[in-house]
Amino acid sequence: MMKKLLRKPMVIAGALFILLLLVGSFLYSALVEPPQPEKMLYDGNGDVVALAPFPPSATFPLGSDIDGNNFMLKLLEGAKFTIGLSIIVALGRMVLSFIGGYLLFLLPASFRKFLAGLADTFHYAPVTIFTYVLIAPVVMTFSWSYSTPTKIIFPMLVLMLISVPVLSLYVQKELDLIAQKEFIDSAKVMGGSHFHIFKAHMAPFLNPKLLIIFIQQVGQVLIVFAHLGLLRVFIGGTDVRVLEYDITTGEATTAAFTMSNEWAGLIAQNFQYVNSFPWMILAPVTAFALTILAINGIVYGLKSGPTYKRKRKKTKAPNVSYTVNAESFELRN
Amino acid sequence: MARSFFTKTALQFLLTSIGIFLIGSLPYLLFNMKSQLEVLKMIERNELNNTLFLSDNIVTNVDAYFANIIDTIGIIFSGNATQYYASGGQWPLFPKFWEAYIQSMQYLVVSLFVALVFAILLTILTMLLPSNKRGIPKAFLFIMESLPDIFIILITQIAIIWIYKKTEILLFNITSGFGEQAILLPVLVLSLLPALYIYKYLLLSFEDEEKLLYVELARGKGLNRSRILLIHIFRNSIFTLFNHFKGIFLFALANLLMLEVIFDISGFMTFIFEHGVLNNEIVTMGLFMIFLPSFLFFTIMQWLLNKSFNVMGDS
Numbered sequence: 001m002m003k004k005l006l007r008k009p010m011v012i013a014g015a016l017f018i019l020l021l022l023v024g025s026f027l028y029s030a031l032v033e034p035p036q037p038e039k040m041l042y043d044g045n046g047d048v049v050a051l052a053p054f055p056p057s058a059t060f061p062l063g064s065d066i067d068g069n070n071f072m073l074k075l076l077e078g079a080k081f082t083i084g085l086s087i088i089v090a091l092g093r094m095v096l097s098f099i100g101g102y103l104l105f106l107l108p109a110s111f112r113k114f115l116a117g118l119a120d121t122f123h124y125a126p127v128t129i130f131t132y133v134l135i136a137p138v139v140m141t142f143s144w145s146y147s148t149p150t151k152i153i154f155p156m157l158v159l160m161l162i163s164v165p166v167l168s169l170y171v172q173k174e175l176d177l178i179a180q181k182e183f184i185d186s187a188k189v190m191g192g193s194h195f196h197i198f199k200a201h202m203a204p205f206l207n208p209k210l211l212i213i214f215i216q217q218v219g220q221v222l223i224v225f226a227h228l229g230l231l232r233v234f235i236g237g238t239d240v241r242v243l244e245y246d247i248t249t250g251e252a253t254t255a256a257f258t259m260s261n262e263w264a265g266l267i268a269q270n271f272q273y274v275n276s277f278p279w280m281i282l283a284p285v286t287a288f289a290l291t292i293l294a295i296n297g298i299v300y301g302l303k304s305g306p307t308y309k310r311k312r313k314k315t316k317a318p319n320v321s322y323t324v325n326a327e328s329f330e331l332r333n
Numbered sequence: 334m335a336r337s338f339f340t341k342t343a344l345q346f347l348l349t350s351i352g353i354f355l356i357g358s359l360p361y362l363l364f365n366m367k368s369q370l371e372v373l374k375m376i377e378r379n380e381l382n383n384t385l386f387l388s389d390n391i392v393t394n395v396d397a398y399f400a401n402i403i404d405t406i407g408i409i410f411s412g413n414a415t416q417y418y419a420s421g422g423q424w425p426l427f428p429k430f431w432e433a434y435i436q437s438m439q440y441l442v443v444s445l446f447v448a449l450v451f452a453i454l455l456t457i458l459t460m461l462l463p464s465n466k467r468g469i470p471k472a473f474l475f476i477m478e479s480l481p482d483i484f485i486i487l488i489t490q491i492a493i494i495w496i497y498k499k500t501e502i503l504l505f506n507i508t509s510g511f512g513e514q515a516i517l518l519p520v521l522v523l524s525l526l527p528a529l530y531i532y533k534y535l536l537l538s539f540e541d542e543e544k545l546l547y548v549e550l551a552r553g554k555g556l557n558r559s560r561i562l563l564i565h566i567f568r569n570s571i572f573t574l575f576n577h578f579k580g581i582f583l584f585a586l587a588n589l590l591m592l593e594v595i596f597d598i599s600g601f602m603t604f605i606f607e608h609g610v611l612n613n614e615i616v617t618m619g620l621f622m623i624f625l626p627s628f629l630f631f632t633i634m635q636w637l638l639n640k641s642f643n644v645m646g647d648s
Contacts (some may be wrong), residue, residue: 054344114348116347117344117345117347117348117352118348118349118351118352119347119352120348120349120352120353121349121352121353121355121356121624123579123580123583124349124353124583124586124620124623124624124627125583125586125620126583126586126587126590127587128355128587128590129590129602129605129606129616130608130611132362132606132609133359133360133609133610133616134359134360136610137360137364137366137369137610138364138391140610141373141610141611142364142369142372142373142389145369145372145388145389146388146389146390146391147388147411150390150391151634154391158356213555222481223481223482226481227483227587227590227591230591230594230595231594231606232484265414267415274487274595275494278487278491278494280492282487282488285481285483285484285487287392288374288481288483288484289480289484291480292479292480293476293479293480296475296478296479297479300475300633310426
């Protein structure tokens, strides 16, 4: 299995990219003390050259945010939350839809058709809208009444559950396809129990497919994260900072900041600057794009057959000439 | 045969409609919507300044859920001019919602059409290449379709601003202002990604068809390449394309939402996004407004295709 995977350059490249990002992110938070942001840049004489946010330059490869923090480092720090959360959500989706798919597989066909008809609803509106309508009350609209754990866990649950119907049906279809094969019938005749048939005969066919769907789901979840970020939803927890107090009434003007530098949160937080400081939104979106590209690379590599084949050396048939004469034959009685 | 198609379609229609109602009212199942809305109204009327003492949990209000489903059904079937709640007041839903709908659907339909034309042209051009030289367009396709939609939409927008700054030529209106609508650019951007998907599926199906025996026979008979492509292979891949078209449509809808947010178009999707949370009947209505015409379209197309391909009966 490992050897086969190693022969696929796309899989290696994609996995390496994500692994490096995750490791770098963890190491960065563990080892490096974040530098104090400078709101102003000085030249050699101590004169102010620029005010934050700084555009992309040598010291700030992806520019800086409104406080003068290096965006590159912010993204690196947020990577573990974004990718980690998307892996957790995708894993949750897979486990739930596997259970759902197996249950559907055991259920009669008429009931399955009924559920498939209901699940067809998801084909007429983007998942982002459904997710938003369910998440927004907790995170934004009625945000005063829900506790912080609820605000983090509930969106994750919604993100998991929203695609379970469609995925379960997919798993059930795959199970059905495998169950139609002849060797399953033979196994049944030989007296294999339900569980044994599943474990020994169906799982080997299902597992590679589930792996591919899992990785695809990680990409899907990342896309939904990015979309939700654009819809101003913070997934990784919201940190409400007081910007200023009204002198007459004492009312506070507050703004939401992402607690964790999580990428979708960065999009949400900086979308207001899209026209004036485009790099502030382009940086997290590009981070999303690259990660999704890496994931799709892995999926593509896994789906296609082995791309790297050792070329067989063409051995020329030796030109040997034979001469056949009367002594080559011997007579037998 | 035709009857079984009809009953199947009717059943499907019924089930999906039930599904829409079930999903549209879901917030009422999970949240105490009525009390929450009361609080929100009090805050917006400045009757309530401090909300620290309020707390609530995720609940399962089965009664409120079904009551709300019945309410929503009532609202939709009575056809009364409904109102929606936003920023402290009740506003009439129509014709605002309707105008937004018409505008967004224009974008959607036009760009899907543009996407289709572009994709077919691209596929045919690619197929005219010898099979060992199709790698480059395929690699390009892979990279483009792997990028998330918001990345591509943002990049196009920023690129156009950049061109404007450098050359003072505004290629397109970037955002919709007062009275004037940005039309060309949204349509082009919206058609970009669906075009890529259609191109991908068409190319796959063309390449599958190319290996079949009838193509070999046609070649053996001496028909030229473009004729085989345009007439024979194309005709047979329409069916595959149609099967994928539902997915592409959904994908275009997701793009539409992002496009409206980024380009600041106050269209149908942003309307649902802005007001759907407080007025869940807008979500249900919006879903129906997408579902009804597209379901009609898909059903008619399916029926026509079935008729012309003679595949009625099985399944």
